Amino acid sequence: MGTRPPDTGQTPLAQRLRLLPLHLRLWRNRMIAAPGFRRWIARLPLLRAIGNAKANALFRLTGGFIFSQVLLAGVRLGLYRALRDQALTTESLASRLSLPEERVRMLLRANAALDLLIEISPDLWVLDDAGVILAEDRGLDAMVRHHAILYRDLSDPDQLLRTGGAQTELRQYWAYVREMGIDGPKPVEVEAYSALMRDSQAMMAECILASHDFRQYRVLLDVGGGDGAFLAAAADAHTSLELRLFDLPAVAARAATHLDSLGLGERARVHGGDFSRDAVPGDADCVTLVRVLCDHDDSRVETILANLHRSLRPGTTLIIAEAMDGQSEGARLSAAYFGIYFLAMGSGRCRSAQEIAGFLSATGFQSIGIVATPNPLIATIVTARR
Numbered sequence: 001m002g003t004r005p006p007d008t009g010q011t012p013l014a015q016r017l018r019l020l021p022l023h024l025r026l027w028r029n030r031m032i033a034a035p036g037f038r039r040w041i042a043r044l045p046l047l048r049a050i051g052n053a054k055a056n057a058l059f060r061l062t063g064g065f066i067f068s069q070v071l072l073a074g075v076r077l078g079l080y081r082a083l084r085d086q087a088l089t090t091e092s093l094a095s096r097l098s099l100p101e102e103r104v105r106m107l108l109r110a111n112a113a114l115d116l117l118i119e120i121s122p123d124l125w126v127l128d129d130a131g132v133i134l135a136e137d138r139g140l141d142a143m144v145r146h147h148a149i150l151y152r153d154l155s156d157p158d159q160l161l162r163t164g165g166a167q168t169e170l171r172q173y174w175a176y177v178r179e180m181g182i183d184g185p186k187p188v189e190v191e192a193y194s195a196l197m198r199d200s201q202a203m204m205a206e207c208i209l210a211s212h213d214f215r216q217y218r219v220l221l222d223v224g225g226g227d228g229a230f231l232a233a234a235a236d237a238h239t240s241l242e243l244r245l246f247d248l249p250a251v252a253a254r255a256a257t258h259l260d261s262l263g264l265g266e267r268a269r270v271h272g273g274d275f276s277r278d279a280v281p282g283d284a285d286c287v288t289l290v291r292v293l294c295d296h297d298d299s300r301v302e303t304i305l306a307n308l309h310r311s312l313r314p315g316t317t318l319i320i321a322e323a324m325d326g327q328s329e330g331a332r333l334s335a336a337y338f339g340i341y342f343l344a345m346g347s348g349r350c351r352s353a354q355e356i357a358g359f360l361s362a363t364g365f366q367s368i369g370i371v372a373t374p375n376p377l378i379a380t381i382v383t384a385r386r
C-alpha cells in the first residue's frame with residue numbers, strides 16, 4: 001500500500017496516532033472511489049448537496065480552459081466595459097458587440113454561470129461582483145489578454161513539465177530572462193512587458209502602500225521599477241518623497257518619459273543599468289524590489305541581492321514585495337499559478353517569505369521582517385536593513 005511508516009524512533013502508539021489522519025484520508029478516498037457509496041450519498045439530501053457541490057467544482061476545473069476563454073472573449077469584445085454602470089438587453093449587447101443575438105445570449109449565459117453577470121430579468125443583464133472588477137481594473141483586463149500567450153505555451157503541459165520553458169512564447173516575451181547583450185534588450189523588446197507591468201501595478205501598489213509606512217523616508221529608489229507606476233503611486237500618497245528608479249536602459253528611458261508625463265520629472269531621477277552588476281544610486285533611504293526577485297532563479301537572486309548590498313548605504317531599508325507562497329488561500333493560489341507561470345517563462349519561482357528572508361540574511365542584510373498585506377494573493381512583503 002506504500003504507507004509503511006518510516007523509522008522515526010517514536011513508540012508504535014505515537015506512530016499510529018501520527019499516521020491517523022493519513023489512514024482516515026485513505027479510507028475516505030476508498031469510499032468515494034466506490035460507485036455504490038456515491039449512489040448511497042446521492043439518496044441522502046444533505047450529503048447529495050455536498051457531493052453535487054464537489055462535482056460542480058470538479059466540472060469547473062475540468063472545463064476551466066473553456067471558461068477562461070469565455071473570460072477572454074468577454075474582455076476582448078468589451079462586454080464588461082459595455083455593462084459598466086448600466087443594464088443592457090441581449091439585443092442591444094448583440095448590436096454593440098457586433099455578434100448574432102443567439103451567440104451573444106450563449107456567451108451571456110456562460111458568463112452568468114461563472115458569476116460574472118446576472119440576468120436580472122429575462123434577457124436583461126448587469127454585472128455581478130467579479131464582472132464589476134473586470135470592467136474597472138485595467139490590470140486585470142491586461143492580464144486576461146496576456147494569458148493568450150500562456151494558454152498556447154500550456155497546450156502540452158506534461159511536455160512543459162518534462163522539458164521546462166526553454167522554447168516558450170513567454171520566454172520570448174520577457175526579454176530579460178534570455179541572454180542579454182551588454183546594453184540589455186532593445187526598446188521594442190521591452191515595450192509589451194513594460195506596458196503590462198504598468199497597467200497591472202495599481203492593486204500591487206495599493207497593497208504595498210497600505211502595509212508599510214513610507215512617510216519615514218526621504219528618497220525612495222525602485223529597483224527594476226519598470227515604467228515608474230509604483231513610484232508614481234508612492235509619490236501620490238507621499239508628496240514629499242524624492243524618487244529614484246533603476247531599470248534596464250531601454251526601460252529606464254520609458255520610465256523617464258512616463259514620470260515626466262505625470263508631472264513628476266522634477267522629483268525623479270532615472271538610471272539605466274543592470275541590477276546584477278552595476279551600482280544603483282546610493283542616496284536612497286528606502287529601496288523597493290517589486291515583482292523582481294520572483295523572476296529569477298536562486299543563484300541570480302543571490303547575485304542581485306549581493307550587488308544591492310554592495311551599493312546601498314548602511315541603514316537603508318530594503319523592501320521586497322511580490323506574490324509569495326504561504327498558508328492563506330490567496331498565497332497558495334498565487335503559488336500554484338506562478339509555479340506554472342515561471343516554469344513556462346523558464347526562469348524564477350514563487351518563494352515563501354521565509355525563503356526570501358533566508359536569501360537576505362545570507363547576503364548580509366539585517367533586521368529582517370515579514371509583513372502581511374491586505375491581500376496575500378497579490379503580495380506579501382519582506383523588509384530588511386542594509
Ligand SMILES: C[S@@+](CC[C@H](N)C(=O)[O-])C[C@H]1O[C@@H](n2cnc3c(N)ncnc32)[C@H](O)[C@@H]1O
Nearest residue numbers: 176197224225226247248251273274275290291
Ligand atoms: C516583472 S517586472 C516588474 C516591474 C515593476 N517593478 C512592477 O512591479 O511593475 C521586472 C522588472 O525588472 C527589470 N529588470 C530585469 N532584469 C533587470 C536587470 N538585469 N537590471 C535592471 N532591471 C532589470 C525589467 O526590465 C522589469 O522592468
